Amino acid sequence: MTDAKPCPICQKPAVLAFKPFCSARCRQVDLGKWLTESYSVPAQPPGEEDDGA
Numbered sequence: 072m073t074d075a076k077p078c079p080i081c082q083k084p085a086v087l088a089f090k091p092f093c094s095a096r097c098r099q100v101d102l103g104k105w106l107t108e109s110y111s112v113p114a115q116p117p118g119e120e121d122d123g124a
């Protein structure tokens with residue numbers, strides 16, 4: 072069954088339960104990569120976190 076794309080993290084065959092990854096660990100790795108990137112680029116300047124209209 073080599074129908075699915077390989078895991079983008081480790082290139083192993085993806086598992087349906089963790090699609091498109093092969094395991095929860097690889098999914099976490101990808102998620103962590105995402106979060107790290109967004110943390111390095113702040114969306115708004117700090118100071119106004121409560122926007123009460």
Ligand SMILES: [Zn+2]
Pocket residue numbers: 078079080081082083092093094097
């Ligand atoms: Zn993997």
